[in-house]
Amino acid sequence: DGGITQSPKYLFRKEGQNVTLSCEQNLNHDAMYWYRQDPGQGLRLIYYSQIVNDFQKGDIAEGYSVSREKKESFPLTVTSAQKNPTAFYLCASSPGLNTGELFFGEGSRLTVL
Amino acid sequence: GNSVTQMEGPVTLSEEAFLTINCTYTATGYPSLFWYVQYPGEGLQLLLKATKADDKGSNKGFEATYRKETTSFHLEKGSVQVSDSAVYFCALSGPYTGRRALTFGSGTRLQVQP
Numbered sequence: 001d002g003g004i005t006q007s008p009k010y011l012f013r014k015e016g017q018n019v020t021l022s023c024e025q026n027l028n029h030d031a032m033y034w035y036r037q038d039p040g041q042g043l044r045l046i047y048y049s050q051i052v053n054d055f056q057k058g059d060i061a062e063g064y065s066v067s068r069e070k071k072e073s074f075p076l077t078v079t080s081a082q083k084n085p086t087a088f089y090l091c092a093s094s095p096g097l098n099t100g101e102l103f104f105g106e107g108s109r110l111t112v113l
Numbered sequence: 114g115n116s117v118t119q120m121e122g123p124v125t126l127s128e129e130a131f132l133t134i135n136c137t138y139t140a141t142g143y144p145s146l147f148w149y150v151q152y153p154g155e156g157l158q159l160l161l162k163a164t165k166a167d168d169k170g171s172n173k174g175f176e177a178t179y180r181k182e183t184t185s186f187h188l189e190k191g192s193v194q195v196s197d198s199a200v201y202f203c204a205l206s207g208p209y210t211g212r213r214a215l216t217f218g219s220g221t222r223l224q225v226q227p
Binding site (some may be wrong): 041048100107 | 145154155156157158159162164171202206214215217218219220
């Protein structure tokens, strides 16, 4: 079945360590997104990519990095510079930027110990 | 910039009660409006959408009407079930969002008791 796969589902990390969250889609979508979800704050956009080898900062990009070397993959690295990384991270894709309908993965919960 | 405001939760209802979750927005131009639902431990799923004023989106017994005059997109359901317990997000998109993707509200948690 087509969809978006995020891994790992749960991740624990010590302070000062970088961690990479995987996001893979087989929907042949051009655009991909990373959102962060915190209790009571809804979803906030971290990074997005409209096409391979191109990506743009969202509203809260500081302390994060991404790459888009393949259409199917959009990994997110949470670096040690991110001051409050404990959160639920959601990856999404859509056929094109601003088409409105996003398809979400099941999320990755990162906890910093 | 664009923004979405939702009523705070949690909203607690008994089974078969009527549901309304309020959503208002601020945007330039004519955005498309969406309701997404998130079940526990899962990602978000599109519930319904409306792309122009006075459109009504509907799905699984849920409805919402795009009201430009009041900049609102309230979610309604005539008779809720326990299985409707989830977090509901209102969101908008549109031609003037520029570099943004969807803009989401803060979410409203619905708890339906048997």
